Amino acid sequence: MIHTKEKPLVCEYCEKIFSQKSTLRKHIRTHTGEKPFACKHCEKTFSEKSTLRKHIRTHTGEKPFACKYCEKTFSTKWTLTTHIRTHTGEKPFTCEYCKRIFSDKSNLIKHKLTHTGEKPLTCEYCEKIFSQKSNLIKHKRTHTGEKPFACKYCEESFSQKWTLTTHIRTHTGEKPFACEYCEKTFSRKWTLTTHIRTHTGEKPFTCEYCKRIFSDKSNLIKHKLTHTGGKLKKKGYSKKTRNDTH
Template sequence: FNSTLTTHMKIQTGEKLFTCTTCSKSFRRKYHLTIHIRTHTGEKPYSCKTCEKKFTQKSSLSSHIHIHTGEGLLFTCTTCNKAFRKKSYLTDHIRIHTGEKPFTCTTCSKSFRFKRNLTIHIRTHTGEKPFTCTTCSKSFRFKRNLTIHIRTHTGERPFSCSICNISFIRKSVLNWHYSIHDGEQLFTCTTCNKSFRFKSNLTGHTRTHTGEKKRKCSHYDRNNTNFGYKTKAENRTKSRTKNKRFALSSFSRC
């Protein structure tokens, strides 16, 4: 009872008893620390039964469910009639129509529509990487990058091709993969409009217009058509010389 009372008194005084071992951020209640730790681990234990979207907090799931049920949508946009549960959500939404960007970076003066976007942007200046993998301790600037990285440990490949059943870690890679099946040419030369399936092919093609040459290796000239034969000849000569020296040294010891 005494320990419970002591903890309660510290909470009342504002003392933060629970500290994150990853980023040293402190919290007044253990429950808040538990939720915070999920921002590092990427854990989302609460899932929507309708669309399978996952959340770190139960309250976030409850708010999300209203999107499907339509309950509690009290604030409506007068421009597009889209409704929101909270006035703050409507305020954020209206900026899409007005183009207002009230959040400005003090370092580079770049402005953003939402505060969360400014927070993420600031990390490009500070180098902060708050999302850490609990398996290998690698850190990331964005939570989505940590989520993708964790799949390299778990082996999870949630995006599968409906044609050949090959699975991928990223949805963007799956979208690119589909172009192989449908023959879509994604990369187009701005000079002659010729299209290519792979960006590397476009890069090579572009050099035919610019006249740019590939980087040459400091050890040999790949443009030399006799390179392969020359190397083999040199290797044979070195091998014969080595064998000859070995034979002479063996003879001298006899």
């Protein structure tokens, strides 16, 4: 059948055809929702055995795929393949709109949405729409209050991983962002960006009322309150129209 390309097996739900019975069985589960493969470590179930094997590694920490260029190991083969491209510089995926190239297919898919403007993902709580699943997941936590990222030094937990990373630095004292003009270091990138403006004199934030300029957005917001009588006026903003811009 590999040579003849014959596909004698037909799906009873959508008439899609297959050459192998095992492939047909896997496909039928996309219609029935059947998930016969259960994880022994948690309550999750899966429609394919290979997906279960990958999932189990999140519990065991097993990383059987090793990079031949460095010492890094990975839990999935495709993650290794993507990583290897950081060494080889290979970028096999091309955007059909602007010819920009990518090393990872998922990044290409996300990028193409900036051309099409498509936002296919909808929040079940407020109907806000998103172009990327990761942004939808983060947004939904504002409704559910879920905080899955816990600090190992204290009892605080956070809804976003980057917030946890920043918080941990209050325990470790780490300041990874260094100023190129002086010897000061900072725990947050935006703090460094604001600090650099004390050297460059850049003031990118302009008051819409009096045209006074500021180097820090927070100072602009405080200043605008002197014009509005203590109330911040938000222009061009609507609960119905606010969508992610990623």
